Amino acid sequence: MEDGQFAEIKITVDDILSCSYSNWYSKFKDYTFSEAAIYKPLSKEFIEYLESDGIELPKDTKKDSVLFQDVSPNSDNEYSDWENDDNEKETDESIKKFEDFHLTLREKIKEFGSVAPKLNWSAPQDSVWIMTGRNMRCYSTTDLFLLLKSSDYLNHDMYHAFDEACDFDKSNPPKFELELVLRKWVEINPSMEFRCFVRDRQLIAISQRDLNYYNFLDELKDELTEKIGIFFDDILLSKNEANSFVFDVYVPKPFNKVYLIDINPFQRSTDPLLFSWNELATMSVSEDDIKFRLVTEHNSGRFATKAHSQNHVPKDFLDASVDTQSMVDFLKKCKELELNGDSESESESESKENPK
Template identity: 35%
Template sequence: MATASSSSAPADASTGLTKLPFPPVTKQHILNCSFHAWHPRYRAITPKARLVPLSPPFLSYLRADGIILPPDENDRTDWSDSDSGIFSSTDNASEAEEDEDDDPSTQWRDVHEAVRATIEELGGKVVPKLNWSAPKDATWIAATNSMECRTPNDIYLLLKSSDFVTHDLEHAFDDCDEDTPVDQTVTQKDSILSSDSIPYHLVLRKHITLNPSVEFRCFVRRRKLIAVCQRDLNYFEFLFKMQDKLRDRIQEFFQVRLQDSFPDENFTFDVYVPPPHDRVWLVDINPWAQRTDPLLFSWLELLTLPEPPEPSTSEVVSPPLGSQSKYGQDPASAKSTREDQGDQTDSESEDDEEGEEMFAPEFRLVHRDDPEAYGFTTPQYSAHKLPRDVVDASRGGEGSMREFADKWKEVLAKQHEEDGQDSGD
C-alpha cells in the first residue's frame, strides 16, 4: 500500500524519536553521488551524456545576480571577412567594443564553445544538469516549458533561474559531518572537500522522450536493496501486472552492476526500465540523506525496514589432508560419514537458499485511490534532491508571477465594476 512521503518530518512521535537515525553524512559521500564522480564507472549503463568542466569565471557568472545572456550567434555578422575595409569605421569599431562588453561569455569562451559543440554532437537537443541537480524548477521560464535546450542560451537561462542549481553551488555540503582524514598531515583531501574547490561540471544529456511511468527510485542500505518505488506519483494500472518482473530486473541490475562497485554502502539510485522491460538504465545516484526525496516511503521506514539475511556460513569445510575431521577421522574415511549426513545438509542448504531467495525489496506503487495518484499533496518536483524548504522556495519564481497576474486581474475587474457603477449613476 502506498503512503505519503514525509521527508521533512524530523522525528516520529509514535516511536519517541527526536531525530531520524541517519548514519553520518560526510562530504565525501556527497561527492561520490556527484554525476562526474560515478558516470565514468557506469557510462555503459547510463543514457548518453557529456560533461563540460566549468571554469571559475563561468561559476562566477552563474552566481551573479541578474540574467545576462550572450548575444545570439544568429544575429552576429562577421564583417571582418566581408567588408574589405569599407565598413571598418570608428563608429563600427566602438559598436563592436560595446557588443563585446555586453557579452558575458568573453570571460568563459572555452566553456561556451564546448557547450555549443556538445549540443551539436548530441543531435541538437539536450537536457542540462549540474553535479547533483537539474533545473526542473525553472522550466516555467523556458520557451518550451520543459528541460529541452537547443542553444547555449537556453541552458544558461535555465541554470541562472534555478534555485536547485543555486543549492548545488552554495549549499552542497550543508548538514554534512566533517570527514576525518586518517593522517592529520594530509591536507589535500581537506582542500578537495571544501565547497570552494568542488569540481563542478555541466552535464548535457541527449534529449530523448522518456516514459515517466517506468522510472523508479531504489534505496540501498548496507549494500542491500531494501525498497523500490515509482518516481512519477501517478496511478498506472499496468504496473501492477508486471510488478514482479520489474522487481526482479531491478534487483538483478543492482546485484550485478552496483552492489559491490559503488564506494558507499548506503545510497539511492534512479533507474529507467523501458519496454520490453528487459533492460535497466541507470539515471542518477543520490545521497542517503534527508535531502533526497523518499517519495512513497518515509525516511523512518527506510531506516528501519528489514534487510535480507546474511549469507549462510555453516557449510562444511574439509580439513587439510592428514588431519582429523570433526568426526575424529581422516578425510578419506570421513567421506562416507558426510554422505550419510548429505540428505540433512542438503535440506539445510536448500532452506538457507530459499530463505535468501524469499527476500524481496519492498516495491511500492501508487494505487488508484491514493492521494498521490492525483498529485494534490505531493511536491511538484518528486525527484528533487534538496530540503523541502528549498523546493518550496523554488516555486517562488512562477508563483510570484501568477500571484501578480491574479492581483492584476482583480484590479481590472474592480475598475470595470466602478466604471459600470459610474456610468449607471
C-alpha cells in the first residue's frame, strides 16, 4: 500500500446484515448480559415519526421521565412551551398515529424498569448529553423518544447501513427491516468492557472500550486475552457466519465468564477506539499474538476528550437540564438574546435604509 492511501476493507451486505441485532441475539442470548426486546418490522407511522423534524413527546409519560417535572407558573416561566395546552394536544395527535406501539413500548419499559435503546446496528450515544445521567438509560417513552429523535447516529441505520459494502448496488438496495431494540438496563463496570476485532475469521485485536486510565488492567491483560480468545473460538466463531466483524464483551470479576454486549460490522463507521482502521486492515497477527491495547499512564492525555464531545452543548444547558427551574431560566435567557438579536438586526437595517 502506498503512503497516503487508505487500506481497502472488504465487507459484504451479508456481513453487515449478520451484525443486525435480531440476527445475532437469538444465537447468543444465553451469553448476553441483559435481556432485550426486539420490535420489527416498525410501522410506517413510527418510522415517519423518527424521520420528522422537531421533537414531539407523549405528555402522559412525562411524569415518569427524569427530564420533566411539574413547574408552578410564575413570572419567570410564563411563556414556557410545555405549559401551552395547544402544544400538548399537537403532541398527543402525533403519538396517536402509532398509539398501540407506544403503549407496547411503555409496558415493556415498565417491565424492565429502565432500558437502553438502539436500532439494527447503531445506538443513540451521540444524544446522551440531553439525558440527566449522561447515558442512554430511559425510564419512560418520553425519555426514549427524546433520545431517539435527538440522535444523528440513527440516520446511519435508516439510510447508510450498506454504504461501505463492496457489493452494494444503489440501484437495487438490499431489503431489510428496520428494528427497535430495548435492552434492559443493567449497571456494569465500564473498565471491564472491551472491543474485539475479527478479520478473516481470526481475532486480531482487542481494545479497552472506556478510554480512561485504569492502573489495574495491565496486569490482567494476559488473563483477559485468554478468556476472550476462548469465548471467540468456542462460542462466536461457530455460530457467526460473517467473515469479519467487531464484537464487544464484558468480563466482570472474578473473570470466569465473558458476556457478549454487541456485534458490529468490520467497517470504518464502527469506532476502532485505540486502533486505526488502516492498522486493523493491514496488521499481520499470529493466533497466539493478539494485539491488546490499553490506555496507559503515559498516553492517557491523548484520550482526555470525552466520546461524542462534538455533540455536546454549552455548560449552561447541561446545568439546566438537571433542574426544571434552571431550564426555564436558560430558555428565558435564550429568548432574550434572540429578541435582542432581532432588535439589533432591525436597527442595522434601518441604518442602512436611512444613512446619516
